[in-house]
Amino acid sequence: MAKPLLERQVSLIEHMTSAAAIFGGAGGSAPGLEGIDPALLRVEARFSYAKRMEKITAVLPRTFGLLGSSRDAHVRAFVESCPPTTLSRLENACRFYQFLVSCWKHEAPNPPYIGDVAALEIACAKVDADPGRPSPDRAHSGDIRRCPSIILLRCTYDVRPIFELGSEKAVPVKRDAPLVVALPPGADGPQVFEVAPALFDLLAALDDWTDPQGLDVAPDFAKLIADLAARGLIEVRR
Amino acid sequence: MGGQLPAVGIGFRAAIADWTRENLDRFDALEITVDHCLAGSTSLRAAIFDLVGRVPLTAHGVGLSLGTDVPLDLAYLDEVAEVVERLRAPAYSEHLAFTRVPGRETAALMPLPKTEAVAEQIIAKVRTVQSRVPFPFLLENITYVFEWPDSKMSDADFLNLICCETGAGLLLDVENVYLNATNHGFDPHAFIDALRPGLVREVHMAGGVTIRDESLAKPLLADSHSHPVPDAALDLLEYTLARHTPSVIILERDDRLEAGDEILDDIARIRARVASRAEPFPESHGRACPGHPRLAC
Numbered sequence: 001m002a003k004p005l006l007e008r009q010v011s012l013i014e015h016m017t018s019a020a021a022i023f024g025g026a027g028g029s030a031p032g033l034e035g036i037d038p039a040l041l042r043v044e045a046r047f048s049y050a051k052r053m054e055k056i057t058a059v060l061p062r063t064f065g066l067l068g069s070s071r072d073a074h075v076r077a078f079v080e081s082c083p084p085t086t087l088s089r090l091e092n093a094c095r096f097y098q099f100l101v102s103c104w105k106h107e108a109p110n111p112p113y114i115g116d117v118a119a120l121e122i123a124c125a126k127v128d129a130d131p132g133r134p135s136p137d138r139a140h141s142g143d144i145r146r147c148p149s150i151i152l153l154r155c156t157y158d159v160r161p162i163f164e165l166g167s168e169k170a171v172p173v174k175r176d177a178p179l180v181v182a183l184p185p186g187a188d189g190p191q192v193f194e195v196a197p198a199l200f201d202l203l204a205a206l207d208d209w210t211d212p213q214g215l216d217v218a219p220d221f222a223k224l225i226a227d228l229a230a231r232g233l234i235e236v237r238r
Numbered sequence: 239m240g241g242q243l244p245a246v247g248i249g250f251r252a253a254i255a256d257w258t259r260e261n262l263d264r265f266d267a268l269e270i271t272v273d274h275c276l277a278g279s280t281s282l283r284a285a286i287f288d289l290v291g292r293v294p295l296t297a298h299g300v301g302l303s304l305g306t307d308v309p310l311d312l313a314y315l316d317e318v319a320e321v322v323e324r325l326r327a328p329a330y331s332e333h334l335a336f337t338r339v340p341g342r343e344t345a346a347l348m349p350l351p352k353t354e355a356v357a358e359q360i361i362a363k364v365r366t367v368q369s370r371v372p373f374p375f376l377l378e379n380i381t382y383v384f385e386w387p388d389s390k391m392s393d394a395d396f397l398n399l400i401c402c403e404t405g406a407g408l409l410l411d412v413e414n415v416y417l418n419a420t421n422h423g424f425d426p427h428a429f430i431d432a433l434r435p436g437l438v439r440e441v442h443m444a445g446g447v448t449i450r451d452e453s454l455a456k457p458l459l460a461d462s463h464s465h466p467v468p469d470a471a472l473d474l475l476e477y478t479l480a481r482h483t484p485s486v487i488i489l490e491r492d493d494r495l496e497a498g499d500e501i502l503d504d505i506a507r508i509r510a511r512v513a514s515r516a517e518p519f520p521e522s523h524g525r526a527c528p529g530h531p532r533l534a535c
Contacts, residue, residue, distance in 0.1 A: 005356060006307035008386075009348070010339045017342055035387030039453040044383050047460070048346035055345075084343050087301060088277055128279040189281060 019080040021045035052084050052092055059093035059125045062162055063118040066111060090125050097122050113157035113172045120159055123151040123181040124190040139209035139237040144225060146206040147235050150182040160192060184232035245486040246508050254495045255285045264502060267294040269488040273301040275321045290326055296486055297327035304363055305336035305350045315370035322373050331376035331409040351386035352396040364404040376439055378409040381417045381461040394432035407439035412478055416471045417459045430478050438482035443467050444490040464493035467504050472511050479515040
């Protein structure tokens with residue numbers, strides 16, 4: 001008697017998303033899939049795997065380039081430990097990034113700045129995807145807050161040259177690099193700004209609507225706020 | 239006033255958004271992936287909705303997984319309905335396939351066992367879609383690498399049964415018919431002949447690659463959407479147009495998108511085949527494209 005349809009579908013997709021089916025090693029018929037040519041299942045598994053990896057590399061192209069000779073081993077380990085659970089390009093990329101971060105807890109990242117490159121690529125993708133959250137009503141006129149759609153990233157290396165020049169030409173300098181990733185009004189895509197540490201800390205503190213009068217700030221603070229608002233980093237409640 | 243020829247266009251892709259806008263006058267319509275409107279980047283969503291009113295748009299989904307044997311995501315369907323309305327699209331299409339099971343997603347379209355029992359399950363699902371998305375619903379035939387051993391019906395009979403019971407139309411992927419017929423050894427013309435009259439509302443065309451692997455019994459044609467449409471698929475399109483009256487033909491291209499000349503050449507080749515079948519279609523609705531009263535700006 002044929003198994004229920006969902007049970008058969010589960011068998012198929014679990015097999016197809018397995019490292020054994022994708023990379024080889026699944027010799028005979030998969031359990032529950034008797035009567036289907038294993039070679040054809042392997043073709044389907046590789047199609048599906050290729051689509052998933054296309055999505056991830058589209059978000060993390062520089063990171064993949066920097067993985068170099070360790071790329072295949074990392075990808076295989078990722079496939080084995082993190083089967084696909086979503087169609088989303090960003091979610092799959094975030095999952096791969098989290099996997100790399102967990103690897104780097106046990107092995108030194110190579111090159112040492114690859115973690116910052118990956119974090120910046122993910123931040124750019126998130127900023128581009130995020131429509132921002134609506135303003136709550138409890139803000140008062142004149143209150144300010146960090147734009148919900150920007151991301152703050154404190155890097156150990158200044159990796160921006162990799163994004164500007166390409167990884168083969170850039171040599172990131174190891175130094176504190178407080179970065180802001182934002183999608184300013186009218187911009188074609190996410191922009192990356194380096195800001196002074198004090199400004200980074202201010203933006204980090206402005207998590208919610210804040211009365212600027214209560215802040216211990218410099219005399220030209222109003223000009224600074226206007227500038228940050230024009231760049232899409234701060235919102236000012238009207 | 240005579241009937242109209244089918245509109246010819248391409249699937250809108252983010253990577254060539256600027257190029258598409260620059261060449262908008264070369265296309266009668268663009269196909270929008272509904273899921274890009276729901277989960278795409280801010281810039282992609284803006285680019286898509288900027289097209290509304292500039293060119294007729296059709297709405298095609300990839301995220302439904304109609305064939306997974308679990309209840310449909312009604313919240314997702316409600317979002318789809320809003321998108322189709324906003325795009326001013328004449329219909330909503332999805333694949334007769336499944337892509338996921340609870341907790342696992344393949345991003346690849348998997349075939350269903352072609353049995354009457356499975357058809358009954360799909361019929362119920364289609365009716366649910368039709369109750370949540372108040373636009374004509376079209377099912378697309380997919381290409382498949384393997385068949386379930388218990389499949390008893392032909393592709394055409396399976397599609398006919400589901401579409402005729404529900405009133406859903408068919409988004410006929412002619413390239414997929416060509417691939418499946420070649421890979422699985424059936425007559426593609428007999429498939430086209432077997433489709434019920436009036437079923438085919440839209441058409442997809444594409445070009446793929448041949449996979450050669452020593453583990454395979456024979457080379458496999460794959461639907462990669464990466465290369466020019468083969469002449470054999472265009473021949474099959476012409477055969478289809480002699481028997482069916484789709485209102486729009488969409489060229490699908492997902493790879494090697496930098497080859498803009500190839501894409502435009504494919505559009506020209508499709509138009510040439512359409513023109514060679516230029517017996518006017520029956521007048522319908524008095525609008526730009528018969529069968530699709532909304533397929534106009």
